[in-house]
Amino acid sequence: MAFKIGLLGLGTVGTGTAQIILDPAGRNPLLQDITIHKVGVRSLDKPRQVQFLPGIMTTDLEAVVNDPDIDIVVELLGGLEPARSLILQAISQKKHVVTANKAVIARYGDEIYEAANQAGVYVLLEAAVGGGIPIIKPLKQSLGANRITSIIGIINGTTNYILTQMTTEGADFGEVLAEAQKLGYAEADPTADVDGLDAADKIAILASLGFGGRVKREDVYCEGIRKVSAADITYADRLGFVIKLLAIAKGTGGEASDRLQLRVHPTLVSKTHPLASINGVYNAVLVEGNPLGQVMFYGPGAGAGPTASAVVSDIMNIVAILQSSGPNNGLDPLLSCVHQHFCQITPIEQIETRFYARFLTKDLPGVIGHLGTAFGDHQVSLESVVQIGFQGEQAEIVVVTHNVCEGNFRTALDEIRNLEAIADIPSILRVL
Incomplete structure (x- = not known):
């Protein structure tokens, strides 16, 4: 027939x-x-x-x-x-x-x-x-016996190409974007890709399938890569990380009624993590569930x-x-x-994650101590504080936190911005 x-x-x-x-x-x-x-x-x-x-x-x-x-x-x-x-x-x-x-x-x-x-x-x-990459059908069928706990992916080839080139060439975002447009890897209007909108569409779909509930696209927190600089990539490398645009869906307990974390943003990824080696226009999705553990789907994400x-x-x-x-x-x-109910999405202020922040400070005594005090007053625990060097007369300090509540971290930053010694906070990124 x-x-x-x-x-x-x-x-x-x-x-x-x-x-x-x-x-x-x-x-x-x-x-x-x-x-x-x-x-x-x-x-x-x-x-x-x-x-x-x-x-x-x-x-x-x-x-x-x-x-x-x-x-x-x-x-x-x-x-x-x-x-x-x-x-x-x-x-x-x-x-x-x-x-x-x-x-x-x-x-x-x-x-x-x-x-x-x-x-x-x-x-x-x-x-x-x-x-x-076969990922939709596996989530529906092959992994159906598992209680999915997280889906983390590099699911936009344009941004992955840009970040890969920035890493290997030491170039800034604008320069690499122009190169990607000439090669056809980026659209003339790259907004959907570089602002994370395309990845947000995709993680909304994957989350709906993996966690057995519908997802409102507007509930996906979305942050793109325009503010990622060559300096951040260099400092991330020194600290043992690469920067990737990740789409993340995480459950809190595996039940469909539980809240989900659902977000897209540039992220520092440890060089030992499976997603750290996904480069160029390739995509990968790392799924974790019980009893399976981890499985990764990798391949060409477009074309x-x-x-x-x-x-x-x-x-x-x-x-x-x-x-x-x-x-x-x-x-x-x-x-x-067949699922009918909508998943409850955790507000971004309530999630717990690690952070990387880069500060430009006046060369005054006690600056690092003031930073530590301000973070400590808001229950933000610091994993490392490193003075990288100087930009002109301003000292450059990089901070990496332990897992902290995003709302507490943001409140601490608001206080830190008002310190006399702080000239600028040019970069804030999350750490996987």
Whole structure:
């Protein structure tokens, strides 16, 4: 039995997806049962790397989702609209959906999955997080027997490339960003990447799957890498760390009703940590659970080939289920999304973490003592205080704390800023 695909979008990932389906030789035999019936694009005049018979390509996107012959709609348009509306329309037509759109799922996942469950169709999104790295399905299936305690990932290739280049070249952020844009690793408008928004979309999805509850995207604390300097990378190196943009989801006790920590920010990572060696545009997700312990998923986090691989894998999953059990046997609970409640997210002020802070101070006696007193008055325990050197006439001091409450740390900093000896606090970063 042949299954017909409606493909929305023929950009980088859409083209890669079409190329796999049109060239099934040597791949899984299931691909021979999948055909591309219609392709929805914004323009018919754009040069394409794949060619279709006349009548398959159309600019009428709604005609694709409404076509009664199409079994699965593959949404690869990106952006929030019309992607969200087309996904919901496809679901209303009782069509299964495969998407790589993390922004839509992170923001409208509750609406989309509720509609899908009512319609009895699947919405699969392996390509939405980590490109070609299999992480969505493992969280749903392979790791399903575990009580997940944390998901920590490097899940944005652009920022990882920038931080890697800053580390190896000793260059500042702006210089490396410009280089990344020339190479095509960063968009002309890099906001979603460098401000952490893309990673926040992805960790919202992973947290929802790993901890069995829905997540409101606006609850994810988000901080980007624009303020990370070459000086911070150098000092981190001296202290035994590298700086990575981490997306972190942590549970407090493993039960779905417990609060989660959910945050994205640049982080000092010990050089001995598994994530410290993930460089360039590569992604990695470290999952910890009980009884498994730790497992890490690593690979290319973007690009036509890796992302298209994940898209086609989802298509094949749906086709395999339809072939083996038929369309009317109900949803496989290991592939569908059935949780209804929203996770409670711990406010960033209440989390406990370690901190790195860099101070520029006037060369006055007793400065380090004043810092220690101010931190101590607010229950902030210091692991190390090091005077690195001088910038002009100002002494440069780096502080690393033990695990402390973020609210206490911030209150201490407010007091420290008012000390006569403090000229500036150019950098504050968390430590894993």
